[in-house]
Amino acid sequence: MPPLHRFQPRALSALRDYSRQRFIADLGAGITVGIVALPLAIAFAIASGVKPEQGLVTAIIAGFLISALGGSNVQIGGPAGAFIVIVYGIVQRYGLANLLIATVLAGGLLVLMGLLRLGVLVRYIPVSIVIGFTNGIAVLIALSQLKDLLGLDIAQMPADFFGQLAALSRHLHSVNPWALLLGLGCMGVVLLWPKTYQMQRGHGPWRQRTHRLMAQLPGTVIALVGATLLAQGLNLPLETIGSRFGGIPQSLPGFALPEFSWSSAKQLFIPTVTIALLGAIESLLCARVADNMTALPRHDPNQELMAQGVANMVVPFFGGIPATGTIARTVTNVRAGGNSPVSGMVHAATLLLIVLLAAPLAEYVPLAALAGILLVVAWNMGEWHEFARLRRFSLPYRTILLGTFVLTVVFDLTVAVEVGLVLACLFFIYRMSTLFRVEPLPSEIAGTQLMRVYGALFFGAVGKVEGLAETLPAGCHTLVLDLHQLISIDTSGLDALVQLQRTLARQGQRLVLCGLNEQPASLIARGGLAEALGPDGIHADLTAWRGACRQAGL
The missing domain is CATH 3.30.750.24 (STAS domain)
Structure with a gap:
């Protein structure tokens, strides 16, 4: 049996010969990513069926631990769009307390996977399965946001695909045109706002300097602030974070044990495996994307899994939800100049400072604005061009991708990945048998x-x-x-x-x-x-x- 993987965070080696210039770059990148993460953490939590502060707590605590203990120089952790559908379904079926327990158990499973050097196995999942379930999750995220985008009067959205379609169709008569206009406006701002981080520095006309400054502000923040000011200034009849959740506390929650029931815990095997599997896939895919964008040392997949596991074991005791590596925030970190785990820790500190100083202002944020932002996230998350390219590939590839996509949308991610892997194995066996x-x-x-x-x-x-x-x-x-x-x-x-x-x-x-x-x-x-x-x-x-x-x- 091979030896267990040694627990050695990348921060220990990355901080050797750490210079003032590198810290300044990490500081700027961390602040930028923290601002980008603010609306996403709130939006992901609300879309997952939990309170907005639970998303912020996850981004702060899990984000800090993943950067401090992980195996990547630049990966940013926190709540992720891929978890929205999973978390929402678990909350609806098992309750919040069991979600927290399943997250702790999944964290332990991730740590075990890292210790046993199983990080490399995630790379063996066929790309057709990854594309299939990613696009399926994107569709479900978009579908879940139509209620708030349209301002529909639906007390509780069902967790299943057909139930959501039925609920939306029954309540289409209650569309709020102000919510729709505001949500579409936020989508337009996020899509069209310049997000160029690699801009030339130096002195110049004040207009050029102003343009550089505005271009470095993320479109999600501009959309969120603009929509909030517009809704309050015009006194628009819109549902807000305050009207649904009562605002966000101006502090972090204390340590608390989730309510544990052995009879309920016995039913959490599938949710636990789902959270661990999706967390492992998302974090290692994200780390691979980051590796291809920088000249920094490549990530250690086993150390990354252990860091993800520790973060998911800790954050539920503060009310947090599952966390993993996030591609959008990691890419932002790289483009903003982050070069060590310090930028990820600064990102968490930035979010903490915002919560301590400005949390009460979040109660005025319209939910339609968050829905518009998440619709853009869902669009960017999916690899829609792969559907157009399907005719170029073999029948097994098309079958696995489309099958995984449909099963993710209609059933759930676990069923989709299981069936996708079985199909991949059967097609592989058939292909190998034809080669003999x-x-x-x-x-x-x-x-x-x-x-x-x-x-x-x-x-x-x-x-x-x-x-x-x-x-x-x-x-x-x-x-x-x-x-x-x-x-x-x-x-x-x-x-x-x-x-x-x-x-x-x-x-x-x-x-x-x-x-x-x-x-x-x-x-x-x-x-x-x-x-x-x-x-x-x-x-x-x-x-x-x-x-x-x-x-x-x-």
Whole structure:
């Protein structure tokens, strides 16, 4: 068994030779990301069916821990859009207390995955599955925001896809045009606001300096502040954070144990696995994106999983929700000049300072504005161009991607990933079985049938070996298999060769193997087939076999 992964946060190595210039860059990036994270943390929490302060607590505490303990220089952690549908469904089905318990358990599972060096396994999930469930989650996020975007009078949105469609259709008569106009305006601001962070610095006309300053402000903040001022200035009839939740406390919540019920906890296996699986996939995908954007050392996937696990084990005791790496905030951090985990810790400190100083102002934020922001998040989250490119790819790729997408929308992420992985495995087995083939070769030695084997002899391909004895021509006393193109063999393949040897022996014929590679040779020796074939049953290659035949006078 390989040794456990050593717990060694990237911050320990990143802070060696840390300079004043790097700190200034991290400070600026951290403040920028903190401002960007503010509206997203609130919006993600509300969309997930919990209070807005729970999103802020998650961004502050989990964001700090993920940066301080993680395996990436620049990854930013916190509540993520991918969790919205999952968290909302768990809250509706199991309650908030069980969501917190499932988050703690998922954190422990993530730590265990990191310790056992399983971080690399996440990379083996086919890209078709990742695209399928990501696009499916984006659709569900967008659907969940239509209620607030349209200002519909719906007391509680169902958690399932068809239930949400039915609820929206029943209440379309209660559309609030002010909410719709404000939400669409926020979408336009977020989409069109200049977000250029890599701008040339220096002195110039005041208009140029003002343009640079405004361009560095995130569009989400501009949309949120503008919509709030407009709604209050015109006294628009809109639902706000204050009217639904009573505002946001001007402090962090204290440590508290969630209500634990063993009967409820026994039902949390699927939610726990779902949170852990999605958190692992999202965080490591995000870290890989960040690696491709910088020249900094690549992330340590196992350390990143352990940091995500610790954060998710801690934050529920302060009322927080699941956290993971977030692509939008990580990209913002990189573009703003972040170069070490310090920028992520500054981002958390910035959010904390905003909560302590300005939390009461959040009660005036219209929910339609947050819905507009989240619709843009959902749009940016999906890889919609992949649907247009589907015709370029194979039927298995299309089936897995579309199947995962539909199952995510109609059922849930866990079912989608499970079915997607099963389909991927079945298609892989089929593909590998088609690559395995046995081809006859001409033989100059009378009474022998020569065949060359290509590919991997595994359980999905044994049918092509089992019937070889019946294909031999009359008068054949020896079947020679050239195996130098056989790259691997499993125990089912070994059993097929054993049965072939026994069948030939009963018919008065013999089996000869030539050109064995290391792995097949080892398994054939350990499985007893080499002994059954005898000293003349295995040769280094066809040349050696032909030489042995000449010496025997054949």
